[in-house]
Amino acid sequence: MALTRIRLRPSGIKPRCVWSTTVKAPAWSPDSWLRQPAHLCWLNDEGLRLLPFARGAKVEQGFAALDAHGRLPEGAIAELIHTTRMTHCFALAHIQGVPGYAALVDHGLAALRGALWDEAHGGWFADATRSGGKSAYLHAFVALAASSARVAGRPAAQALLDDAIEIIERHFWSEEEGALRESFNRDWRDEEAYRGANSNMHGVEAFLALADVTGNALWLQRALRIAERLIHRHAAACGHVVVEHFDAHWQALPEYNADNRADPFRPYGSTPGHAFEWARLLLHLEAALTQAGLVAPDWLLADAKGLFASACQHAWQADGAPGLVYSLDWNQQPVVRARLHWVHAEAVAAAAALVQRTGEAAYEQWYRQGWAFITEHFIDLHGGSWHHELDEHNQPAARIWAGKPDLYHAYQAVLLPRLALAPSLATVLAADVTRR
Known part of the structure; x- marks a missing residue:
């Protein structure tokens, strides 16, 4: 599999900013992009470009999905996934000192303590229609949003975190x-006879954050x-x-969703994007355990390497075209050939973490x-934000993800390479800002 090696050329132009990292650099190459002020400034600038687009997601009861032009579709309603992720990201922006995001964090917290909260049975509704069950996947994002808002010093964060x-x-x-x-009905009486890797993966992410904001290493042990x-x-x-x-x-279900192969949350087969995400989280967990x-x-690093290698080997150009496919069958053949922005965001974030950890x-x-x-393909300089989905020809598509509702993956991808592997994202950002 051919790799394109790209070299930076000295320009003599002084970058507009220098982003300090919080760890001593490993013995990686001195021309690594992670040590180049211009690249670190580019990441910072891209983050600042992403944020204003996402502000349009605000609705009365939280945050809703935006269309491809950054507008709210008619009848848009607040959803838990967007409210939690936007609150988390806006908290990260506020921690960095970007003006205008504290009120948006507070708006998200109010929604999570109000319209989306089930005062009768506890837990959070999936959207502002206040119907349906309670899932671990979405509740992990509530914990993440509350943790980040707590680090951001927002007054309502602690109560949400406790809940x-x-x-x-x-x-x-x-x-x-x-x-x-995995999930329950509204009153918690009926449990789904299913266990999912995706919800547990985001549980690891949330538990890393909870360990930092509570000071309780039990969350690290649970993540492990x-x-x-x-x-x-x-x-x-x-x-x-x-x-x-x-x-x-915990018996594997290899044929799960064979009749719904492009499901955005539980697709059939394997999902290389999750292999990248897991690889990164294993390295964060390793660093957090060591720091504590x-x-x-030792298997944390070994498995992180194995996950990354497997996903690159099988998913990159799996159908002959550049990019990472969404899903593979159990013979490592493409199932859904769409290229999703979050998969590529997690790939670069995982690669950056492995560069930091190994220097290879x-x-x-x-x-x-x-x-x-x-x-070349995802960043939309004309319409704003990133295209969320490309078809097999790398042209914008909307078969799985309509519009541009998600800030979380892209924004984290431009933050994570600049920071230490531990503590977790909001806490390390706060510590980094404090030292500058």
Whole structure:
């Protein structure tokens, strides 16, 4: 598989900003993009370009999905996924000192304590219609948003954080399984007979943040148990291909959603984007455990490398065209050939984490190639934000994701390469800003 190696040329132009990192650089090449002020400033500028587009998602009861032009469709309603992710991202912007985002964080917190909160049974509704069940996936994002808002110093954050922790511990965390249960009906009486890697992956992300804001290392131990089950036990045994779907007894369901292969949250087969995301989270977990004085197993790094290698090998140009396909079958053949922005965002973030952790040149090459593809195909300098989906010919499409509703993946992709692997994103941003 050919890689494009890109070299920076000295320009003599002084960059507009210098972003300091919070860790000593490993022995990577001195021409790494992660050590180039111009590249770090480019990441910063792209983040600042993304933020104003996302402001349009505000509705009375939270944040809703934007169309491809950054407008609210007629009848747009607040959704939990967008309200939590926008609140999280706007909190990160406020922590960095970007003016105008504190009020948006507070708006998100008010929605999460109001229109989206189920005052009768506890937990959060999926949207402002206040119907449906309660999922671990969405509740993990509530915990993440509350954690980031707490680091941002927003007054309502602590109460939300307390509620999120209480709901996770009462309903979703299974001490016996060492993982999250998937979903329940509104009154918590009926549980779905399913276990998902996606919800547990975002549980790891949330638990890393909770460990930082609470000072309780129990969340790190829980994150490690999830990672051990999903990755070290299952994915590693399958050639570092993430197994996504399980029954309630953790028996794999390889044919799950075979009749709904392009599902945006539970697609059939394997999802290379999640392999990249898991790889990065394993490195964050390793760093967090080490920082806390706890034992970080050697398999965290080994499995992170294995996941990244497997996803690159099987998903990049899997159908002959550049880019990473959305999903693969169990013979590593493309199922859904669409290129999704979040998959590529997670690929560059994972590559950056591996560059930081190992200093190995191969990850630098993947990092550069990933950004080259994103800038050519996803970044929309005319319409704003990033195209969320491309078809198999790398042309904008909307078969899986209509519009441009998501800030979370793209914004984190421009933040993470500039920062240490631990503590978690909001906390490390706050510490970095403090030192400058």
